[in-house]
Amino acid sequence: MAKGSVAIASDHAGYALKSVLKEELAAMGCEVVDLGTDNADSVDYPDFADAMAETVTGGRAERGVLICGSGLGISMAANRHRGIRAAPCHDVIAARLARQHNDANVLALGARLIGEETAKECLHVFLETEFEGGRHQRRIDKMS
Ligand code: RB5
Numbered sequence: 001m002a003k004g005s006v007a008i009a010s011d012h013a014g015y016a017l018k019s020v021l022k023e024e025l026a027a028m029g030c031e032v033v034d035l036g037t038d039n040a041d042s043v044d045y046p047d048f049a050d051a052m053a054e055t056v057t058g059g060r061a062e063r064g065v066l067i068c069g070s071g072l073g074i075s076m077a078a079n080r081h082r083g084i085r086a087a088p089c090h091d092v093i094a095a096r097l098a099r100q101h102n103d104a105n106v107l108a109l110g111a112r113l114i115g116e117e118t119a120k121e122c123l124h125v126f127l128e129t130e131f132e133g134g135r136h137q138r139r140i141d142k143m144s
Contacts, residue, residue: 007034007061009048016069017111033061049077057083064106070112095122099129101136
């Protein structure tokens, strides 16, 4: 789905990386929906996770990217919403498995834990890897 619509949001700790990944998404030909934050002033990550959940479950974006300092708080908040499967990934293996086995619809990144190049690689793999279905679908169904 490399060219679909992708929403992106972060808290203050992820703001700089969000700017980098927004450019990367545009270069990939994606339609980008930026849900904020818009600067490095301190904010609360659940607010951005909630906006992401509404955007993805409402069909305004096919997938999402969430960024906070660790990728943990913002993914926890997002996963409270039915229909959201947010995967905190710090390497491309996790990003690939999150798609192949878990049909993750939101990639969560920790800006304080990974560098820009790894984040870009995770983004590409996340958007270009298909869900394998089969036995994995049964397990997804049990979480729905
Ligand atoms: C903000 O300082 C930090 O706690 C937040 O970005 C995130 O890492 C929480 O999980």
